[in-house]
Amino acid sequence: MALVELRGVCKSFRKGDETITPLDHIDLDIDAGEFVSLMGPSGTGKSTLLNLVSGIDRPDAGTITVAGTEVTKLSRSKLADWRAANLGYIFQTHNLIPVLTAYENVELPTLLLKLTSTERRQRVELALEAVGLSDRADHYPRQLSGGQEQRVGIARAIVAHPQVVVADEPTGSLDTETSEQVQTLLQRLNKELDITMLMVTHDSDVAAIASRQLVLDRGKFLEQSGTTPTRKAEGDEMIKQFG
């Protein structure tokens, strides 16, 4: 059984008189330890899909099951608890809490779990070490570079030992060099810590670090295991275009 299962997921938005359907009966399976990247033109529903898997948005139809929990059935409070224990979210713009130090930002998710202060401290220190920022623990976000901020964001996403980490354009706001550092870090976390990852990106080079690349267009996946060869060819073409 896949760690993440999407079955018949639909999501529509009203924009004036028009109804936009970025996700139209989507099916997707992601296995434990897999690193999946999701590409596609703007407005095709990549981030929407990520938000649905994260449980911060709800589908109009279909089911989403993560690690055996059907997240589409959970209440808002239960979803929050589920996210705290099972999901790490890496934002494009870091979204660190500006009044908290790097250490305190990383510590935040652990405060929501039943951990002793020693366990909490160990986890935070390990997470900061994993992203190479142990020496920046006492720094505030304003004292960090963009790449360092993103690495703190990544440490925050993995500190609770989640089942899945989702990343929304994690390198979107970084320069090339910093972007490469973050890519290497994500790859390392996936391989060394066996963290399942679902990443949205516009950049085919970034997408290439994933073990599986998906392209979303007009509400459907163009390239996915089990899709028709024609659709796969369209997907390959689109990946090339992005490149």
Next chain:
Amino acid sequence: MTTYVLKTLWRHRTRTLLTVTGAAVAMFVFCFVGSVQEGLHRLTTGADADRSLIVFQESRFCPTSSRLPEDYSRKIKEVAGVREVMPIQVWTNNCRASLDIVVFQGADPEQIRRTRPLTLTEGDWQTFSSQRDAAIVGRNVAQRRGLKKGDQFSIGEISVNVTGIFESSVPSEENLIYTSLAFLQYTRGLDAAGLVTQHEVRLTDDADPDRVASEIDAVLRSGPVATRTRRKGAFQASTLSDLVDLIGFAHWLGYACVGLVLSLVATTTVMSVQDRIKEYAVLQTIGVRPLRAMRLVLAESTILCVAGGISGTLLALAALEIGGFAIGAEGATISFQPSLALAVTGTLVSVFVGLAAGIAPAVQAASVPIVNALRQA
């Protein structure tokens, strides 16, 4: 999470400081108004107010216009239910409402000592009894006028030698200056030999105050001056009737202060939440429950309000303690005193207002549409 709340408040320290200051000022006024109302309540209720009667000249209000024969006390003593009568000559520097009223009461020193709950903090009773122009001064008057034992104090036609300072369990007493009866009667200009302003009647335990009051007036009807006798509390409320109305109205000022704090803290908290709506979306994305997000906002508003409220309350209590304020009219005074009840009320009001002020922004933070908020720049 407490760190987050405190650091958030510190991040906007100017806004926080202004809000706390505003809340402190409003709670200062609230406590001040509360102390005036407490003072009035103390003056018009309690055992002394109910179990003592004041015999005053009929249809007269200002102490200078009530002139009763001193020997009325003999006739009053004969009325059943009367335990003791104390003839008192009153002199005040101002019959109208004033914040710096000086009231002299002249009576037999031995009776003053026996009937009034006074404790001399400076001086002794012996000197007070033996010197003709001796005066013992209430703590509040001494504080306001900077008087101490050995000072000569003159006001109007009266000049006394301060032989003692006293404290009292009845706060309004601390706004009085006591002299001997004869001294006030023979003060130049008062022309009150053989006359007194009022007779204060203490009742036996089983006496009905209203019946005794009627009987006293009936007995004295045949005398040269008609009287009106009332319970001490009712007499003082009537004497201060204009102020009572004003103080009654002032409680709206107290409510207005509470409203002011509420709107001030609510505005600050709403602004703070709206500025950080994305932050609340991030917190909920990483697993903070909506209820917990609400609690964070409520903690923020309550800290603001309690910090301001407690500061304002403490400042008010300190000002009341140090200032020895009182307002008076026609010889009666209302003392503004700090009290534990006032401190507790101020603190509780701050907590409740803080929670109330946070409700709307807390709901906003908890119900934030996460996806939309995350898209905000």
